[in-house]
Amino acid sequence: MNKKNDIKFLRVNHLRGPNIWTYRPVIEAWLDIGELEEYPSHTLPGFTDRLLAWLPGLAAHHCGLGYHGGFVERLREGTWAGHILEHVVLELQNRAGMQTGFGKTRSTGEHGVYKMAFRTRDPVVGRAALDAGHALLxxxxxxxxxxxxxxxxxxxxxxxxxxxxxxTAHIVDGATERGIPSLRLTDGNLVQLGHGAAQRRIWTAETDRTSAIGEGIASDKDLTKTLLSSCGVPVPEGALVRSAEQAWEQAQDIGLPVVLKPVDGNHGRGVTLNLASQADVAAAYAIAAEAGGSRAVLVERFIPGNEHRLLVVGRTVVAAARGESLWVTGDGESNVIALCDSQINTDPRRGDSEEHPLGRVTPHDDEIMLDLKRQGLSPQSVPLAGQKVLIQVNGNVADDVTDQMHPSVAQAAALAARIVGLDIAGIDLVTSDISRPLADTRGAIIEVNSSPGLLAHIKPASGQPRNVGQAIVDHLFAEQETGRIPVVGVTGTLGASLIARLVGSLVHISGKHVGVANGEGLYLDARRVSANDATGFDAGQRILINRTVQTAVFESNARSILLEGLPYDRCTVGIVTDMEGLSGLAEFHIRDQDALANVIRSQVDVILPQGTAVLNAAIDEVAALAGLSDGRVIFYALDENNAVVANHRAEGERVVFVRDNSIVLAEGFDEETVLLELSKIPPATVKHPESVLAAVAAAWALGVAPDLICGGLRSFDPTPKKTHH
Structure with a gap:
């Protein structure tokens, strides 16, 4: 078979907001498939079988046919390289553990040139998957x-x-299910849920309600125990020591066996259980002192039973998981290291990445070495056939027991979190039976942890997974809260910058802090803080991150939508002024009005169901976008007798027009408000009367009172205030 020439990438773009393809971020690639235009898949001998051997998961892709195996059917019938690449890239992302499903490929009308887009959760991963998919194809x-x-x-x-x-992804998914938008603030796990003044922040299992004092208390195990004990929460008796000799003295006073742990440890590090000899206590003291980074070590009564981890969110225990002791059984041939690898580490839940709820077990850990030593063994020892060897007593919390928990146990855990002062806490307790009160089993709470791990509850080894992300989102946002502030989007070329500023000014007069990003710059309230063009994605994000902003207004245009997508996920009001500007878009293969309308419609597609589209009734292609709005529609036009305006009024809907040189707001034919004569508006503003009508309609849609709109129009100064640095 002759080698086929390579596919060329003409352009690769990350569309970070809603775009012509979908509501979500995508990578868009422009491909020249060259001679492969003449070779659809069914003409390449053995191609489909080779592809499926490498990526058997493609068999599950529905493609446009909508059923399992649909894509393979297309491969066997014959489809083109661009479309195949789209599916290969999606499947590679899925194989790497990043689930995505959306992809589309369209011809540009130029021979062999296609635009292909695919969903990705991260641009670096998406680009790498595109390169790998290209090589594989x-x-x-x-x-x-x-x-x-x-x-x-x-x-x-x-x-x-x-x-x-x-x-973090689990919490963000919980927010998405509730319609709460999210913005990632760093390369790590700091995420903003919601926009502007309505936002909250999370950092994995910490929130902007998590108390720094609470975290400080939780990291001091001795202080935590003192506070819990004084409030009647059962904790093991114990004492703080600063030497191995003191540790042995206290162990005898408390009563053997005992537990040693660092006073400022976390996640079970440096903890040794069930110690009954002076040598073991001395060895455990050394481990705890090193793990905690200080000589201060806690000696506590050993409580028989299983370790449990309870997750408290707000005032409620939302999940409980039980730990298990780890054992291996000798075969007379393998040493302890080999037995751990063959009997424990083969568990698919164990691994070194964050995706795994349980870690791999290495017998060289100090605590495990000590447990082995107490059994007369080392990692190199070969236990007898059938001999049971204890590897780890605690730290393997993986079985869900939420539904078995006694109510009084949940109450004690929730109280412990409240005493320490944490809104989200991992409560470690030991009991032989979580379905009975702690007093009956001599159980006790042994630790309170801030920033607890969630994986054991999201992916338990056994039992039901718990939707703890949803619980954290519900803790941060009351039932009726969406995390959203009113967002206004303006798209077009006719006075869009003026409209954005005027809407911002009219809303600001009603007493709200407003951010505006338009072609003239970035404005907070009436003050310009940057004079650079702010129609791009990054400028928009600056406004949505700002915690003072209560309403945000953005100008976009066909070019910014094609290059980056819209800078917000949904809007309350979407304004479209016109369908001009086709000549500047030839480089994007946008060659006719239909293609342009397909770009501009993005502004209307993102309007929320409770929102409003504000459309120019004088331009037919703009008026036609009304049917795409999930919310209501307000038409504006200078001419009251415009057919679109008249029909909309006849349906009882809202319109804005000019009659006898005055601006009129009308709802149906029964309600009219004459707002203001155009002559009362400053000349610099009113020389663009359609822009004034669009801004008035948006302010009306946002609930700004007519008298405030009048005052705002009279006082608006379109010349930008000086930029303050």
Whole structure:
């Protein structure tokens, strides 16, 4: 078979907001498939089988046919390289642990040139998957070798490095289900839920309500115990010591066996259980002192039973998981290291990445070495056939027991979190039976942890997964809260910058802090803080991150939508002024009015169901966008007798027009408000009367009172105030 020439990438773009393809961020690639235009998949001998051997998951892709196996059907019938690449890239992302499903490929009308878009949760991973998919596709076409395991390993590493951790992603998914928008503020796990003044922040399992004092108390185990004990929460008796000799003295006073742990540890590090000899206590003291980084170590009564981790969110325990002791059984041939690898580490829940709820067990850990030593063994020892060896007593919390928990146990855990002062806490307790009160089992709370791990509850080894992300979102936002502030989007070329500023000014007069991003700059309230063009994505994000902003107004245009997408996910009011500007878009393969309308419609597609589209009734293509609005529609036009305006009024809907040189707001034919004569508006503003009508309609849609709109129009000065640095 002749080798086929390579596919060329003409342009690769990350569309970070809603765009011509979908509401979500995508990577858009422009491809020139060259001679492959003449070779659809069914003309390439063995191609489909080679592709499916490398990516068997493609068999599940529905494609446009809407059923399992639809894509393979298309491959066998014949489809083109651009479309195949889209599916390969999606499947590679799925294989790397980043689930995505949306992809589309469209011809540009130029021979062999396609635009392809695919959903990605991170641009670095998406670009890498695109490059890998391209290499894989050409290898399958040309029947050359391809290293699939290395490719998946590389992409999986990028997912671990660049994507949100699984716990944070789980919380963000909980917010998305409630319609709450999210913005990632760093490369790590700091995420803003909601916009502007309505926002909250999370950092994995910490929130902007998590108390720094509470975290400080939780990290001091001795102080935590003192506070819990004084409030009647059962804790093990214990004492703080600063030497191995003191530790042994206290152990005898408390009563053997005992537990040693660092006073400022976390997540079970440096903890040794069930110590009954002076030598063991001395060895455990050294481990705890090193793990905690100080000589202060806690000696506590050993409580028989299983370790449990309870997750408290707000005032409620939302999940409980039970730990288990780890054992291996000797075979008379393998040493302890080999037995751990064959009997414990083969568990698919164990691994080194954040995706795994349980860690791999290495017998060289100090605590495990000590447990082995107490059994007369070392990691190199070969236990007898059938001999049971204890590897780890605690730290393997993985079985969901939420539904078995006694109400009084949940109450004690919730109280412990409140005493320490944490809104989200991991409560470690030991009991032989969580379905009975702690007093009956001599159980006790042994630790309170801030920033607890969530994976054991999201992906338990056994039992039901718990939607703890939803619980955290419900804790941050009351039932009726969406995290949204009113967002106004203005798209077009006719006075869009003026409209954006005028809407901002009219809302500001009603007593709200307003951010405006338009072609003239960035404004907070009436003050210009930057004179650079602010129609791009980054400028828009600056407004949505600002915690003082109560309403945000953005100008966009066809070019900014094509280059980056809209800078917000949904809007309350979407204004479209016109369908001009086609000549400047030839480089995007936008060659006719229909293609332009497909770009501009993005502004109307993102309007919320309770929102409003504000459309120029004098331009037919703009008026036609009304049917795409999920919310209501207000038409504006200078001419009261415009057919679109008249029909809309006849349906009882809202319109804004000019009659006898005055601006009129009308709802149906029964309600009219004559607002203001155009002559009373400053000349610099009123020389663009349609722009004034669009801004008035938006302010009306946002509930600004007519008298305030009048005052705002009289006082508005379109010349930008000086920029303050």
């Amino acid at each position: 050409m290898a399958a076409i040309n029947d050359t070798p391809f290293d699939m395991p290395a490719t998946v390993a590389h992409l999986t590493g990028l997912v671990d490095r660049y994507c949100l951790g699984p716990s």
